[in-house]
Amino acid sequence: MSAFAVDRRSFLRAGAGAIGGLLIGCYLPERRKLSANTATAGNKLNAWVLVGNDDTVTLFIHKAEMGQGTVTSLSMLLAEELECDWSKIRTEFPGVDRAYGNFQGVVGSASIRSSYVSLRQAGAQAREMLIAAAADRWGVDRSACRAENSTVINTATSDTLSYGSLAAAAAKLPVPADVALKDPSQFRIVGKARKRLDTPGKVDGSITFGIDVRLPNMVYAVVERCPVFGGSVASFDDSKTKATPGVKSVVKISNGVAVIADSTWAAMEGRRKLTIQWDEGKVAANSTPDIMKSFADAAAAGGPAVRSVGDAASALASASKKIEAVYQTPYLAHAPMEPMNCTAWVRADSADVWAPTQMQSPARQIAAQKCGLPQEKVQVHTEYMGGGFGRRGAVDYIGEAVEVAKSLDVPVKVTWSREDDMQHDMYRPASYCRFAGAVDADGWPVAWTASIACTAFGGGASTSTEGVRDNPYTIPNFAVDYHNVDPGIPVSYWRSVGYSQNCFFGESFLDEMAHAGGKDPVEVRRRFLAKNPRLLAALELAAAKADWGKPLPAGHGRGVSVVNNIGSNTVQIAEVSVQKGKVKVDRVVCAVDCGAVVNPAIVAQQIASGIAFGLSALKSGVTIKNGRVEQSNFHQYDVVRMDEMPKVEVHIVPSQAAPGGIGEAATPGIAPAVCNAIFAATGKRVRQLPIRPEDLG
Amino acid sequence: MAVVKFTLNGKGQTLDAVPAMPLLWILRDTLGMTGTKFGCGMSLCGACTVHIDGQPVRSCVTPISAVAGKKVTTIEGLSPDRTHPIQKAWIEMDVPQCGYCQSGQIMTAAALLAKTANPTDADIDEAMRNNICRCGTYEDMRRAMHRAAEIKRAGGAQ
Numbered sequence: 001m002s003a004f005a006v007d008r009r010s011f012l013r014a015g016a017g018a019i020g021g022l023l024i025g026c027y028l029p030e031r032r033k034l035s036a037n038t039a040t041a042g043n044k045l046n047a048w049v050l051v052g053n054d055d056t057v058t059l060f061i062h063k064a065e066m067g068q069g070t071v072t073s074l075s076m077l078l079a080e081e082l083e084c085d086w087s088k089i090r091t092e093f094p095g096v097d098r099a100y101g102n103f104q105g106v107v108g109s110a111s112i113r114s115s116y117v118s119l120r121q122a123g124a125q126a127r128e129m130l131i132a133a134a135a136d137r138w139g140v141d142r143s144a145c146r147a148e149n150s151t152v153i154n155t156a157t158s159d160t161l162s163y164g165s166l167a168a169a170a171a172k173l174p175v176p177a178d179v180a181l182k183d184p185s186q187f188r189i190v191g192k193a194r195k196r197l198d199t200p201g202k203v204d205g206s207i208t209f210g211i212d213v214r215l216p217n218m219v220y221a222v223v224e225r226c227p228v229f230g231g232s233v234a235s236f237d238d239s240k241t242k243a244t245p246g247v248k249s250v251v252k253i254s255n256g257v258a259v260i261a262d263s264t265w266a267a268m269e270g271r272r273k274l275t276i277q278w279d280e281g282k283v284a285a286n287s288t289p290d291i292m293k294s295f296a297d298a299a300a301a302g303g304p305a306v307r308s309v310g311d312a313a314s315a316l317a318s319a320s321k322k323i324e325a326v327y328q329t330p331y332l333a334h335a336p337m338e339p340m341n342c343t344a345w346v347r348a349d350s351a352d353v354w355a356p357t358q359m360q361s362p363a364r365q366i367a368a369q370k371c372g373l374p375q376e377k378v379q380v381h382t383e384y385m386g387g388g389f390g391r392r393g394a395v396d397y398i399g400e401a402v403e404v405a406k407s408l409d410v411p412v413k414v415t416w417s418r419e420d421d422m423q424h425d426m427y428r429p430a431s432y433c434r435f436a437g438a439v440d441a442d443g444w445p446v447a448w449t450a451s452i453a454c455t456a457f458g459g460g461a462s463t464s465t466e467g468v469r470d471n472p473y474t475i476p477n478f479a480v481d482y483h484n485v486d487p488g489i490p491v492s493y494w495r496s497v498g499y500s501q502n503c504f505f506g507e508s509f510l511d512e513m514a515h516a517g518g519k520d521p522v523e524v525r526r527r528f529l530a531k532n533p534r535l536l537a538a539l540e541l542a543a544a545k546a547d548w549g550k551p552l553p554a555g556h557g558r559g560v561s562v563v564n565n566i567g568s569n570t571v572q573i574a575e576v577s578v579q580k581g582k583v584k585v586d587r588v589v590c591a592v593d594c595g596a597v598v599n600p601a602i603v604a605q606q607i608a609s610g611i612a613f614g615l616s617a618l619k620s621g622v623t624i625k626n627g628r629v630e631q632s633n634f635h636q637y638d639v640v641r642m643d644e645m646p647k648v649e650v651h652i653v654p655s656q657a658a659p660g661g662i663g664e665a666a667t668p669g670i671a672p673a674v675c676n677a678i679f680a681a682t683g684k685r686v687r688q689l690p691i692r693p694e695d696l697g
Numbered sequence: 698m699a700v701v702k703f704t705l706n707g708k709g710q711t712l713d714a715v716p717a718m719p720l721l722w723i724l725r726d727t728l729g730m731t732g733t734k735f736g737c738g739m740s741l742c743g744a745c746t747v748h749i750d751g752q753p754v755r756s757c758v759t760p761i762s763a764v765a766g767k768k769v770t771t772i773e774g775l776s777p778d779r780t781h782p783i784q785k786a787w788i789e790m791d792v793p794q795c796g797y798c799q800s801g802q803i804m805t806a807a808a809l810l811a812k813t814a815n816p817t818d819a820d821i822d823e824a825m826r827n828n829i830c831r832c833g834t835y836e837d838m839r840r841a842m843h844r845a846a847e848i849k850r851a852g853g854a855q
Binding site: 065066067068069195196198199200201202203204205206207208209211212214220245246262263264265266268335336337338339384385386387388389415417418419601605608609610611612613616633634635639640641642643645647648 | 698715718719722725726727729730731732733734735736737738739741742744771772773775776779784787788791792793794795796797798799800803821822825826827828829830831832833834835836837838839
């Protein structure tokens with residue numbers, strides 16, 4: 001027996017122990033019960049696949065689901081090689097485990113990219129073990145057997161054995177090290193539109209999101225946090241809170257005061273009666289106008305380039321026609337429909353957290369750190385997320401819930417109100433960009449410079465300038481400088497990250513340069529994408545499908561954008577009508593080359609989804625006054641609604657290139673496509689979001 | 698505290714509650730029926746939509762005292778087995794993404810379909826524009842709404 005097999009066994013023992021040790025398993029929803037059943041827990045063929053004696057196939061999805069289709073797409077990769085009956089598949093989210101690598105989480109639209117080969121291998125390994133078990137039982141060579149639809153077939157005799165009847169024996173066999181994977185031409189599942197596995201539970205209210213977790217003896221909590229970022233509690237009076245019906249206790253934690261009660265509502269009622277004196281700290285001096293001015297000042301100061309091609313300064317100085325423009329975007333909240341929440345239960349020697357999180361590994365890390373336990377004593381239960389969009393890439397709300405739980409000996413669910421969620425987010429950074437550009441005597445862009453100022457996060461200058469710095473065009477003279485200014489407003493990843501604001505800046509300004517030179521915006525892009533065949537093909541496809549160049553009625557216009565992010569290429573052409581100072585986006589054509597596609601139906605969903613998310617950035621922004629967020633709920637932070645959603649036509653470029661991401665592919669391109677279309681319709685250039693009526697004439 | 702009697706998904710319900718407590722939190726925290734979602738608490742997003750005497754109502758701003766003697770239907774009671782035409786159409790069109798707003802969307806859509814057998818796009822806009830979806834499933838919902846009307850006309854359940 002190989003060392004590899006021994007390793008797998010030790011993993012299985014650890015896994016079964018963790019499950020068996022979790023005594024509350026019996027209270028949890030149906031989807032957890034299968035692996036909690038020790039009769040089938042031994043049938044685990046590897047970290048991803050468990051075949052029940054009853055032929056059910058449980059796939060352990062080590063990523064997380066926030067709507068992007070990961071549960072379905074990863075199941076398709078596993079099932080492609082496992083040759084199982086699709087109708088017998090169930091899925092579970094496992095805990096954090098080294099078997100799934102050093103990091104578990106969903107960021108950067110990377111789930112397919114990081115699983116495309118490994119999960120097919122896992123499926124193939126499990127299939128080979130089932131075939132080997134059948135061959136042993138028949139006493140034939142495994143080459144005489146093949147697998148199909150959850151059965152192994154003896155090709156000589158046509159006898160069959162079900163996966164369920166083989167699972168226990170298969171689980172005792174060594175895991176084969178080398179398995180051949182199908183050629184893509186043989187795929188039966190991958191690349192074909194397939195219904196989402198999570199749909200039925202989402203149409204009858206039965207699927208459990210993080211906020212729906214219920215445990216025996218569980219109590220409910222809300223936290224009052226300092227309205228000013230970075231502030232802290234100076235003193236508080238909880239006498240009226242404690243007199244509120246249903247309130248059980250009040251506890252000060254590191255970032256505020258928690259009210260614990262017998263219902264979420266009672267906790268909210270009790271919280272309203274708290275009197276807190278805050279030490280507001282220095283961010284209380286900061287408001288949006290000053291913040292934007294500090295960005296403008298920083299950008300005007302100049303500095304070393306983060307990327308430079310040719311000699312932009314000289315080319316600008318000597319050009320026949322120059323243009324300059326300033327673009328700005330505000331802070332943006334993520335506002336997923338499920339507000340932040342986390343349920344935690346901390347005991348002396350162990351802890352559990354139930355979290356709707358994009359970040360299982362960091363969730364365990366923060367929970368362990370907050371309770372002073374080793375990470376292996378903390379179990380993270382990944383819950384379905386009611387949207388994430390990057391907000392649930394932060395783990396602040398998990399650490400906070402653990403802090404509250406430390407004051408209790410029972411589980412506690414900490415729920416954020418919408419106001420908490422909107423005013424204590426980690427926002428898309430407000431950003432400022434000053435451009436200069438020049439066209440040559442023939443009208444083609446010849447020089448382009450950008451100065452970008454915003455608060456750095458993630459990859460710093462790289463993240464803060466992505467979308468402009470790494471634009472795909474071969475403009476001969478190009479330079480970008482970047483200025484980090486930190487006014488103390490927390491910023492983080494917002495669906496498509498730096499691309500979301502920077503592609504608005506860059507793709508709009510490229511349009512300005514095209515018009516300055518009297519050129520068609522598609523023609524300019526075509527010229528400077530000549531060495532990028534994938535983007536060029538997507539551009540031609542989008543232009544053809546969108547009838548680019550075909551006249552439109554007065555007040556209507558088309559705008560184009562080109563984006564390369566997360567390993568994918570998208571070209572969008574938006575068609576808008578502007579009447580009485582109001583914009584209506586009538587139609588969006590999106591050509592996407594995201595390499596090999598796992599589920600084209602989910603690709604189309606995610607393109608429409610990314611567009612809807614990006615469109616909301618045209619409507620609303622977060623503003624800061626005295627260190628506080630001025631918006632509190634959807635009446636002040638409006639988002640795209642049913643009657644504003646354009647018809648989205650998705651055209652996938654067939655490709656067997658390595659898969660790209662899709663969840664964030666379409667978000668950056670919609671704002672510039674729409675604003676370029678507004679220019680085409682009205683001659684008005686939108687350089688600041690959200691769009692104000694005065695921007696339209 | 699006061700005793701409130703009402704009908705919940707066809708069954709009599711009696712409970713002792715603070716009269717001002719919203720129906721949403723009675724459903725979710727007191728009764729453990731978590732299909733109805735909390736989204737905004739101010740009747741701004743529609744995630745908490747239920748039917749009271751057949752009308753779509755925001756349970757987050759409906760005090761339990763206002764429910765006395767009424768018939769409440771939640772997503773759990775729309776059909777026993779996902780066979781309401783709206784549910785059938787939503788499954789057929791694979792509408793949900795994250796799914797969090799969908800209970801409220803479906804309850805709003807079901808109320809529209811109950812009073813308008815063949816809703817136009819304008820009817821759909823009017824009925825559904827106050828139900829927010831951050832994943833952008835709007836066009837899929839619109840298609841599914843039309844499909845649900847077809848299913849209902851063809852004699853689907855209810």
